[in-house]
Amino acid sequence: MRRLPVYLLIDTSESMIGIALDSVHAGIKAMMSALRQNPYSLEITYISIITFADKAQQLCSLKDVFTFVVPDLEVSPGTSLGAGLRLLNDCLSREVVKTTSEQKGDYKPIVFILTDGQPTDNWENEAASLRKNHPSAMVYAIGCGDDVDLSVLKQLTDNTYLMEQTTVDTFTKLFVCISASIQSVGSSIGSGDKYDNNVNLTDLAPEVLEKVEEVREIPKGKQRQVFIPCKCQKNKRPYLMRYRLIDGQNYGFVSSHPLNKEFTSEQSKKMPPIPVEELLGDSSCPYCGNTIWGKCACGALLCIPDDQLRNTCPTCGLTLDYSVGSFSTDQTIG
Ligand SMILES: [Zn+2]
Ligand SMILES: [Zn+2]
Incomplete structure (x- = not known):
């Protein structure tokens, strides 16, 4: 029997599903139960789950939806997209039956890649191998979060989507949508329609994708x-402010994160300084809530209450009247 192979390649890095781990797990469960209730899907759909964080692993090899048991997911640091793609390449080569002159192979495989799109390893060669070795695979890339590097995902596939909010609710809706897209492919195969596995996921979940x-x-x-x-x-504790490029020229404040220890000046000097005019929006100190910051004569930055003129630098101890002026500030690698 010809199978419809479906691979879920899930980024289980902390930044990606840390808060939503349970909902991703519940989403996969709900998806499996929906596929079991669909007669076409029950018959032909085979699912595999591959996760990647600090390393990649295939949590379950290609299995029919009836015997498939949803594996436990584990959160780890890192986003080894390259390792995930390499394993996906291997699995597609090993598990998907190719069509030859003697046999009709499996249907074109469908791949869903969920990632925060900030790979921490070398992934370009693996992406190229995926395209070269498995051109018939229908790949959907779903960038999750508010700082996805979409250019990475676009190099994996033209079918790139963004799910900006990563909450329990959006992950639940995402898996309903993935499940519906698999079912629609299954139904078109089952009813003998022209088989098209290119589904627009936004049509299925316009509010999240x-x-x-x-x-x-x-x-x-x-x-x-x-x-x-x-x-x-x-x-006197250090923190890191994150700004995002908003219009090709300026950066808008996104968030502040407390740091356990200070960045060394070496780490800070690696990148070119940013003129302060390009940094827009109120920032906020994660400790005291001060909404502005300034630069001391020593070069260090400090949070400043917006109604206080006289300030003391927590880095060098200098007390002086701070005034509004133009300067550049060092950035660091986050
Ligand atoms: Zn503060
Ligand atoms: Zn100072």
Whole structure:
């Protein structure tokens, strides 16, 4: 019997599903139960799950939906997209039956890649092998989160989607949508329709998924996001401010993260300084809530209350009246 192989390649890095681990697990469960209730899907759909974080592993090889048991997922640091793609390549070669002159092989495999799109390993060669070795595979890439590098996903496939909010609710809806797309392919195969496995996922989940048609090039000398090290004036503890490129020229404040230890000046000096005019929006100190920051004569940044003129630098101890002015600030690698 010809099978419809479906591979889920799931990024289980902390930043990706940390908060939503249970909902991803529940989403896969709900998806399996929906596929079991669909007569076409029950008959032909075979599922495999591959996860990647610090390393990649195939949690279950290609199995029919009836005997498939949803595996436990584990959160780890890192986003080894390259390792995940390499394993996917291997599995597709090993498990999917090819059509030859003697036999009709499996239907074209469908691959769903869920990732925060910030690979920490070498992935370009693996992406090229996937395209070269398995051109018939229908690959959907779903970028999850508010700082996905969409240019990475676009190099995997034209079918790139963005799910900006990663909550229990959006992950639940995402798996309903994935399940519906698998069922629609199964139904068109089952009813003898012209078999088309290219489904627009946004049609199935317009409130959570946005199709990415074109990735705006990042202008020369700019970065997708910048990280600026700062220090709280009140408790003298370091934190990192994250800004995102918003219009090709300026960066908008996204969030601040407390740091356990300070960045060394070596780490900070690796990247070009950013003129302060390009950093827009109120920031906030994660410790005291101060909404502005300034630069001391020593070069260090500090959080500042917006109604206080006289401030003391938590780095060098200098107390002076801070005034509004133009300067550049060091950034660091986040
Ligand atoms: Zn503060
Ligand atoms: Zn200072």
